[in-house]
Amino acid sequence: LxxxxxxxxxxxxxxxAEAKRPRQEE
Incomplete structure (x- = not known):
């Protein structure tokens, strides 16, 4: 590689990964 x-x-x-993970910071 x-x-x-x-x-x-x-x-x-x-x-x-960001799309699958809900944003909890906001």
Whole structure:
């Protein structure tokens, strides 16, 4: 796994995780 691939997967995963998790901070 290259660094570029890891960064890409990380950036693609973040929005998905945030969308599935309800925001409790607000």
């Amino acid at each position: 290259t660094t570029a691939a890891a960064i890409t997967m990380y950036l693609l995963y973040l929005p998905t």
